[in-house]
Amino acid sequence: xxxxxxxxxxxxxxxxxxxxxxxxxxxxxxxxxxxxxxxxxxxxxxxxxxxxxxxxxxxxxxxxxxxxxxxxxxxxxxxxxxxxxxxxxxxxxxxxxxxxxxxxxxxxxxxxxxxxxxxxxxxxxxxxxxxxxxxxxxxxxxxxxxxxxxxxxxxxxxxxxxxxxxxxxxxxxxxxxxxxxxxxxxxxxxxxxxxxxxxxxxxxxxxxxxxxxxxxxxxxxxxxxxxxxxxxxxxxxxxxxxxxxxxxxxxxxxxxxxxxxxxxxxxxxxxxxxxxxxxxxxxxxxxxxxxxxxxxxxxxxxxxxxxxxxxxxxxxxxxxxxxxxxxxxxxxxxxxxxxxxxxxxxxxxxxxxxxxxxxxxxxxxxxxxxxxxxxxxxxxxxxxxxxxxxxxxxxxxxxxxxxxxxxxxxxxxxxxxxxxxxxxxxxxxxxxxxxxxxxxxxxxxxxxxxxxxxxxxxxxxxxxxxxxxxxxxxxxxxxxxxxxxxxxxxxxxxxxx
Amino acid sequence: xxxxxxxxxxxxxxxxxxxxxxxxxxxxxxxxxxxxxxxxxxxxxxxxxxxxxxxxxxxxxxxxxxxxxxxxxxxxxxxxxxxxxxxxxxxxxxxxxxxxxxxxxxxxxxxxxxxxxxxxxxxxxxxxxxxxxxxxxxxxxxxxxxxxxxxxxxxxxxxxxxxxxxxxxxxxxxxxxxxxxxxxxxxxxxxxxxxxxxxxxxxxxxxxxxxxxxxxxxxxxxxxxxxxxxxxxxxxxxxxxxxxxxxxxxxxxxxxxxxxxxxxxxxxxxxxxxxxxxxxxxxxxxxxxxxxxxxxxxxxxxxxxxxxxxxxxxxxxxxxxxxxxxxxxxxxxxxxxxxxxxxxxxxxxxxxxxxxxxxxxxxxxxxxxxxxxxxxxxxxxxxxxxxxxxxxxxxxxxxxxxxxxxxxxxxxxxxxxxxxxxxxxxxxxxxxxxxxxxxxxxxxxxxxxxxxxxxxxxxxxxxxxxxxxxxxxxxxxxxxxx
Numbered sequence: 001x002x003x004x005x006x007x008x009x010x011x012x013x014x015x016x017x018x019x020x021x022x023x024x025x026x027x028x029x030x031x032x033x034x035x036x037x038x039x040x041x042x043x044x045x046x047x048x049x050x051x052x053x054x055x056x057x058x059x060x061x062x063x064x065x066x067x068x069x070x071x072x073x074x075x076x077x078x079x080x081x082x083x084x085x086x087x088x089x090x091x092x093x094x095x096x097x098x099x100x101x102x103x104x105x106x107x108x109x110x111x112x113x114x115x116x117x118x119x120x121x122x123x124x125x126x127x128x129x130x131x132x133x134x135x136x137x138x139x140x141x142x143x144x145x146x147x148x149x150x151x152x153x154x155x156x157x158x159x160x161x162x163x164x165x166x167x168x169x170x171x172x173x174x175x176x177x178x179x180x181x182x183x184x185x186x187x188x189x190x191x192x193x194x195x196x197x198x199x200x201x202x203x204x205x206x207x208x209x210x211x212x213x214x215x216x217x218x219x220x221x222x223x224x225x226x227x228x229x230x231x232x233x234x235x236x237x238x239x240x241x242x243x244x245x246x247x248x249x250x251x252x253x254x255x256x257x258x259x260x261x262x263x264x265x266x267x268x269x270x271x272x273x274x275x276x277x278x279x280x281x282x283x284x285x286x287x288x289x290x291x292x293x294x295x296x297x298x299x300x301x302x303x304x305x306x307x308x309x310x311x312x313x314x315x316x317x318x319x320x321x322x323x324x325x326x327x328x329x330x331x332x333x334x335x336x337x338x339x340x341x342x343x344x345x346x347x348x349x350x351x352x353x354x355x356x357x358x359x360x361x362x363x364x365x366x367x368x369x370x371x372x373x374x375x376x377x378x379x380x381x382x383x384x385x386x387x388x389x390x391x392x393x394x395x396x397x398x399x400x401x402x403x404x405x406x407x408x409x410x411x412x413x414x415x416x417x418x419x420x421x422x423x424x425x426x427x428x429x430x431x432x433x434x435x436x437x438x439x440x441x442x443x444x445x446x447x448x449x450x451x452x453x454x455x456x457x458x459x460x461x462x463x464x465x466x467x468x469x470x471x472x473x474x475x476x477x478x479x480x481x482x483x484x485x486x487x488x489x490x491x492x493x494x495x496x497x
Numbered sequence: 498x499x500x501x502x503x504x505x506x507x508x509x510x511x512x513x514x515x516x517x518x519x520x521x522x523x524x525x526x527x528x529x530x531x532x533x534x535x536x537x538x539x540x541x542x543x544x545x546x547x548x549x550x551x552x553x554x555x556x557x558x559x560x561x562x563x564x565x566x567x568x569x570x571x572x573x574x575x576x577x578x579x580x581x582x583x584x585x586x587x588x589x590x591x592x593x594x595x596x597x598x599x600x601x602x603x604x605x606x607x608x609x610x611x612x613x614x615x616x617x618x619x620x621x622x623x624x625x626x627x628x629x630x631x632x633x634x635x636x637x638x639x640x641x642x643x644x645x646x647x648x649x650x651x652x653x654x655x656x657x658x659x660x661x662x663x664x665x666x667x668x669x670x671x672x673x674x675x676x677x678x679x680x681x682x683x684x685x686x687x688x689x690x691x692x693x694x695x696x697x698x699x700x701x702x703x704x705x706x707x708x709x710x711x712x713x714x715x716x717x718x719x720x721x722x723x724x725x726x727x728x729x730x731x732x733x734x735x736x737x738x739x740x741x742x743x744x745x746x747x748x749x750x751x752x753x754x755x756x757x758x759x760x761x762x763x764x765x766x767x768x769x770x771x772x773x774x775x776x777x778x779x780x781x782x783x784x785x786x787x788x789x790x791x792x793x794x795x796x797x798x799x800x801x802x803x804x805x806x807x808x809x810x811x812x813x814x815x816x817x818x819x820x821x822x823x824x825x826x827x828x829x830x831x832x833x834x835x836x837x838x839x840x841x842x843x844x845x846x847x848x849x850x851x852x853x854x855x856x857x858x859x860x861x862x863x864x865x866x867x868x869x870x871x872x873x874x875x876x877x878x879x880x881x882x883x884x885x886x887x888x889x890x891x892x893x894x895x896x897x898x899x900x901x902x903x904x905x906x907x908x909x910x911x912x913x914x915x916x917x918x919x920x921x922x923x924x925x926x927x928x929x930x931x932x933x934x935x936x937x938x939x940x941x942x943x944x945x946x947x948x949x950x951x952x953x954x955x956x957x958x959x960x961x962x963x964x965x966x967x968x969x970x971x972x973x974x975x976x977x978x979x
Contacts, residue, residue, distance in 0.1 A: 026865075027865075071963070072888075072962060072963045072966065073963055073967070074963060074966050074967050074970060075892075075895065075966075112861075115861075115865070137891075140882065141882040141883050141887070144881050144882045144883075144887070145881070145882050145883045147881070148872075148876060148881065151921070151924070152924075152928055155925060155928055155929040156861075156928050156929060162929065163925055163929050166925070166929070167918070167921060167922075167925065170917070170921055171914065171917065171918060171921075174881075174914055174917055175914050178910040178911075178913065178914055179907075179910065181891070181894070181910065182894070182898070182903075182906055182907055182910055185894055185895050185898040185906070186898060186903070188895070188898075189898055189899055
């Protein structure tokens with residue numbers, strides 16, 4: 001606790017409270033008020049998380065800003081919150097994106113504005129809850145609860161095939177989550193009646209078989225969210241049908257939740273199983289990087305293309321985790337943050353085009369630069385970042401993961417590095433077809449360039465992407481202690497032999 | 498005076514019986530079709546019962562009427578919840594039944610008789626009194642389903658209900674007679690003692706047990722004894738369906754507790770295997786068949802079957818933890834079921850039943866608040882946190898893991914994933930689809946207030962589930978301590 005109020009609780013409940021307040025404004029006659037309250041809530045939600053960064057003690061890997069209260073005494077479940085150097089970054093990332101999403105949906109959403117804004121605010125709070133929960137059940141509750149607003153967002157404001165996408169999204173993730181629940185119950189009994197994640201980290205699990213089963217249960221939950229090949233198929237559907245804000249949150253935040261699960265649960269709780277199954281994980285990651293990269297190349301739909309590119313980039317993240325060295329781990333974490341900014345920005349760019357032309361097909365565009373020069377410049381920056389151009393944030397993470405992979409095995413690195421080619425190919429080719437050339441049709445001819453509201457969002461994102469690319473230290477150094485601790489933990493076997 | 502004082506554990510039952518008789522007479526003199534006075538008297542009787550139950554509560558276990566009747570914490574808690582749910586059911590169904598000319602004195606009297614039957618079931622500690630309570634409940638329910646005489650479908654379902662119910666009672670009685678033959682006693686505690694210490698005829702015991710379990714499965718609607726459930730739920734007027742789907746589940750839980758757990762705990766190995774088959778089949782058939790339904794009452798019928806299967810998972814764990822979680826599950830189920838059927842009645846009006854899935858289309862545009870309440874109820878039935886339905890599933894699964902039934906748990910989890918689909922479909926219809934009719938909803942203030950309380954309760958109990966969970970666990974614990 002700092003400044004006399006519980007920071008982490010505020011990060012969770014402030015957005016949720018504002019969300020309820022927005023809901024209370026009722027129908028679309030009060031849309032303006034709903035928007036303003038939502039923006040205030042989102043900005044306040046971001047402001048309360050800033051002390052988490054400034055007040056963070058970089059020297060220790062212990063949990064900080066800890067809050068602990070009894071919650072369900074019968075099952076020894078606590079309302080236990082805390083952040084370490086890893087989770088603090090994601091809380092910030094999530095809270096940072098909420099105002100951007102609210103601004104991005106400012107004029108575009110005309111139907112049921114209050115519900116739209118409220119869903120995003122409530123989800124933002126719930127996602128913060130996922131990142132800061134230190135009690136496994138509390139984590140699980142936030143984890144599942146966050147599906148509800150996303151389900152509604154995709155289903156209500158999404159594109160033509162939204163119902164299919166929303167149901168697919170929900171059921172896919174629920175399947176994984178329920179198996180995780182079984183694993184958590186198993187751990188609860190093995191640990192002698194505790195749901196504390198940190199107790200799970202410390203508890204002995206002498207049987208490799210048990211570890212592998214627990215690992216698989218967690219894998220089902222987290223791999224769906226990441227998403228890893230071959231359970232990635234919900235993502236392109238969900239992305240394509242979701243409204244712009246939904247896509248941004250999905251790509252920038254939701255995917256990180258799955259990867260976060262791996263480092264908070266799977267790896268420290270079942271270190272031996274992680275080592276044992278690492279070849280499988282690495283193989284799946286490389287398939288995602290290479291194969292999904294190629295799939296992205298063939299997409300005709302811009303959103304689908306970025307969705308596949310997200311899967312490919314997340315393949316880098318899981319690769320970085322499972323090569324078990326500091327470069328890989330930190331690179332993967334940086335990649336997560338940077339991918340959040342870049343994919344969010346790209347979806348916002350596509351949203352800008354979609355709002356004007358109502359098409360996501362690449363063939364419907366061409367020569368946009370003639371009509372929207374400012375937009376084309378921003379889009380260029382984010383496209384470059386997505387292909388991993390040095391100087392942008394996209395480069396840092398990928399480079400570190402490749403360095404880590406070289407240490408582990410040259411061929412891993414070789415396969416992973418192919419993304420530098422494929423990534424550049426699909427992103428820049430899409431960019432070329434959409435932006436350059438002669439004005440393709442009447443729709444493009446009537447395009448207006450971005451307004452000040454959109455400019456504001458893009459400027460903020462551009463500064464972050466460049467800043468993180470040129471000077472990644474503030475991001476890297478906050479996680480050092482925690483990453484080292486995690487690696488030490490991973491190197492200590494729990495199996496006795 | 499002494500006699501009167503010694504009756505104190507049964508004051509609530511006696512009071513209710515007196516009140517029903519009085520209400521039957523008073524009602525003869527009320528010609529007004531709204532029956533306001535009778536209705537108020539019924540609600541007052543239920544309130545009076547709750548006060549009496551609280552006032553006559555004693556710590557420990559009190560037996561009376563030669564061990565026919567028992568008063569313990571579990572029975573008090575279950576009775577209080579029964580009054581509550583009956584009273585909620587009356588509030589929900591009042592205007593619905595009035596629009597159909599069914600809000601009569603007979604209806605109210607039958608409901609109270611059924612309530613009395615449930616109270617007897619909950620407090621019975623002898624096979625005979627158990628059966629007595631069960632039949633009082635069942636006969637009242639048959640009559641309630643048949644109350645809408647001019648509806649062919651209601652009459653048909655009453656017929657089915659009666660025939661299959663009578664058969665189930667026969668099974669139960671036959672099983673009980675076998676148990677009597679093997680142990681020489683009808684008293685729940687005596688039976689347990691004889692099985693534990695004596696050397697009864699084991700095959701005869703298990704033979705009787707199988708019939709008892711079959712009878713129970715009939716009453717609970719567990720697969721393969723579930724055939725009546727969809728037809729009755731579908732055919733009966735929604736108010737009656739709500740009644741069948743709510744409080745009697747609590748009584749049925751008590752019934753299972755008294756007969757399987759208290760009387761036949763030593764045979765746990767035997768009955769827990771039987772229940773396991775019932776539970777898995779119920780969850781499978783209930784959840785899968787529910788997907789194919791277009792009528793929401795039928796869908797809820799299959800969902801009930803699945804929920805009962807889930808509750809059985811708690812019981813078959815055979816631990817205090819398991820019984821407590823099953824009780825919690827039953828209570829939570831009743832709360833959700835009341836809300837679900839309440840919503841159907843809320844959306845219905847004179848001459849129109851909102852009982853197909855399509856009637857829920859676009860509810861969010863017609864009434865965002867009601868849609869939100871239904872959303873909470875549906876997510877709760879699907880077992881998604883932060884609603885209370887999740888904790889119900891969680892505590893049952895936890896008990897089963899503790900008892901070592903890991904495969905069963907994985908199966909239960911997979912079936913509840915399938916179940917999530919049809920609950921989500923309702924949410925989809927309400928939020929994602931356009932409404933089919935734009936007719937204004939006429940909603941009674943009392944039932945709309947109640948549905949708000951009901952929906953929010955599902956959420957608030959989900960955020961703070963500790964109290965209700967502990968109450969269930971403690972009451973089961975106390976009544977099993979001998």
